[in-house]
Amino acid sequence: MKGPIMGYQRPSATSAISDSWQGHKNRRPPSQEPGTDYPCAYGSSIVAPFDGTVAEVKTSSSGATGRFVTIDFVDGRRARALHLSRVLVSAGQKVTRGQEIAKSGASANGRDWGVGAHVHETLFPSHRYVFGPNGTLDFERYVGAGGSASFVQVVADRQNYLNAARGERLVVDGLFGAATRDAIKRYQTYLKSRGWYTGAIDGDWGAGTQAGHDNAYAEWVRATQAPPAPQFHTATVADIASLPNTRGLQKIARLYGYKGAFDNQFGASSRAGMQAFLNHNYGGSLAAWLRAKWGYVGNDQWGPVMAAAATRADTANWAAL
Ligand SMILES: [Zn+2]
Incomplete structure (x- = not known):
């Protein structure tokens, strides 16, 4: 895949919709695989909406889906086109946006004309099937104009x-x-x-x-997503943000994945790095580390004594590392 990603391409040449994603959800009972139905003449070209790898094909007309092609997109999503007359790709094959993968049809329930002629395009949020009325995304929302970069x-x-x-x-x-x-x-x-x-x-x-x-x-x-801190609570990396300086602790965080500046702003990614350090070495406990290395004597609750120990750690690490 080269250059900027474009939005998805519709599976068939038409942009007409015979039943929308929301329409599938509104059915009583609701569709177990809400997708977008595009009416298209039997035997029309069906293309890959996006670059990806064919995850599964079904070449028999059985079941509610009939013949289908499932593609795992490089962006992490999965789509499948249902009711095909002919499948032109096989599982494991790499495909690119706009490449013909099948011929449209009306296959379902063991018959070539089990439903009216259309293609049903389903979009799943990840590389797995999630069935049920709330398992899918609205494919139309991700359609982007061909030939030019568009927001994804x-x-x-x-x-x-x-x-x-x-x-x-x-x-x-x-x-x-x-x-x-x-x-x-x-x-x-x-x-x-x-x-x-x-x-x-x-x-x-x-x-x-x-x-x-x-x-x-x-x-x-x-x-x-630490809960709001009550006045007395078990110390967490979120408490570090209350210290006057944190850049020395940010140095430790950087050894565990923090990539930001040493700016005394102990935000989400500083906390994540610090937590990773504690997880690796001290069972995830800030208090355990301060007791072991920085002279803290006390329980696991955040307070002025523990804050002083944390500040000693910060000052020493800023100077030494
Ligand atoms: Zn449908």
Whole structure:
């Protein structure tokens, strides 16, 4: 994949919709796989909406889906086109946006004409099937004009995340440009260092990167969504932000994935790095580290004595590391 990512291409030449994603959800009972229905003449060309790898094909007309092609997109999502008459690709095959993958049809329930002629395009948020009325995304929302770069929500989501959790400084424009690719490479390197990713450092956010990210994201959420602090509470890395200086502790955080500046702003990514350090060495406990290394004597509750020990640690680390 070269250059900026574009939005998705519709699977068929038509933009007419015979039943929308919301329409599928509004059915009684609701669709178990809400997607977008595009009416198209039997045998029309069906294309890959985006670059990716064919995850599954079904060449029999059985079941509610009939013949289908499922593609895992390089952006981490999955789509499948249903009711086909002919499948032209096979599982494991790489495809590119706009490449013909099938001929449209009306297959379902064991018949070539089990339904009216149309293609049903389903968009799943990740590389797995999630069935039920709330399992899918509205494909139409992600359609982008062919031939020119356009905003892609999932790219913007990742840019926001990489800025907040990884200290990147990306423009959140929803475009998959060189800077974003480089940031994803750094993220892949980090995921690899944590043992959460074994793939190539290529900047392509595929299934492996997504799986590693799921671990990192869960850790980040745990580290950053500390409940509001009562007056007396078990010390957490969030308490560090109340110290007058934190740049020495940011040096420690940087050894554990923090990429931001030593600026005394002990934000989400500083906390995540510090928490990773504590997890690795002190069972996740700030108090245990301060007792072991910085002369703190006391319980696990945050207070002035522990704050003084943390400040000693900060001052020494700023000077020494
Ligand atoms: Zn449908």
